[in-house]
Amino acid sequence: MTSPLALPPDPRDAGSSGRKGLLTEHIARQLEQQIRSGERAVGTKLPSERELATQFGASRNVIREVLRRLEATGLIEVAAGRGSFIADQSSGRARGYDALYRTERPTVRQLIEARIPLEVEIVGLATERASDEQVEAMAAADERMRRARDVVEKAREDLAFHDAIAAACGNPVLRIMLSSIGGLMFEMMLRSNSDPGIAEPGVPHHPEILAAIQARDVEQARLRMREHLALGLRTYGPDLDVGLDLMASRHIETLLGR
Known part of the structure; x- marks a missing residue:
């Protein structure tokens, strides 16, 4: 179900819904690898949705889905009004x-x-x-x-x-x-x-x-x-x-x- 907070379609997502899903997987994997390898240090703040969208050539809808996935797996923590931060991977919540x-x-x-x-x-x-x-x-x-x-x-x-x-x-x-x-x-x-x-x-x-x-x-x-x-x-x-x-x-x- 589409979230009521979803942004309007972005032209960069044009094409099949399959491409959008693949792009989400592609970006999430890159960020996951950077986090798990320590390239992005614990406590570091991720760039904003807009900055990540520009960096990866994707829409903010795609980036928002990527961030939801990273949060669900315990790789990032989202602080309301402050942004997304790399979580401590030694915590029980993250070490599944x-x-x-x-x-x-x-x-x-x-x-x-x-x-x-x-x-x-x-x-x-x-x-x-x-x-x-x-x-x-x-x-x-x-x-x-x-x-x-x-x-x-x-x-x-x-x-x-x-x-x-x-x-x-x-x-x-x-x-x-x-x-x-x-x-x-x-x-x-x-x-x-x-x-x-x-x-x-x-x-x-x-x-x-x-x-x-x-x-x-x-x-x-x-x-x-x-x-x-x-x-x-x-x-x-x-x-x-x-x-x-x-x-x-x-x-x-x-x-x-x-």
Whole structure:
């Protein structure tokens, strides 16, 4: 939903909504890297929205979304009337699991290896335990993904589909475990949802997983989820052993034509 405080459209955002989402990701990544590396010191005030918009060649709407993201992840603190300041990354609020994972520079291969045992177990339990309403929530997420207009939106709905399955597994620990790698999964999904090879007919995707869950076929659901996740091992090529951060940043820049 659009905020009532949203500014009028900026001509620099002209074009598809997909480009706007990619530009937001691109700028957020640059600022995140600068903050996590210490290039922007703790307590330093960020430039104003207007200055950042000029620096990155984006609208203030895009910059505002970037700042919301940085605040949500604990990288900055916003002081009303004063501006945005780099937060202390040693604080418990800022040092979440996502930050801990990123210090180890995980690769695509490593993320897939972690997801397979976790999500195969989750989907097996969800197939046994999901209510009709929870199965409908999975189907709704899949439908939103198929109707999504751009790669960022598709990635968000892709993540929502997997979370809907986790919500239905009846084990909050497993759902929290999956949620803790949600940021890393999103980066993989940005690439997979814009790869023509992965979209080819016959490739195991959500509909096959969903059909198995609807049929309450545990073994088939587990098999389909395993096939779906293992697909990246065959399709990512040289990106398979590249750090997720670097892979996603390069891919976003490619999609932006940079």
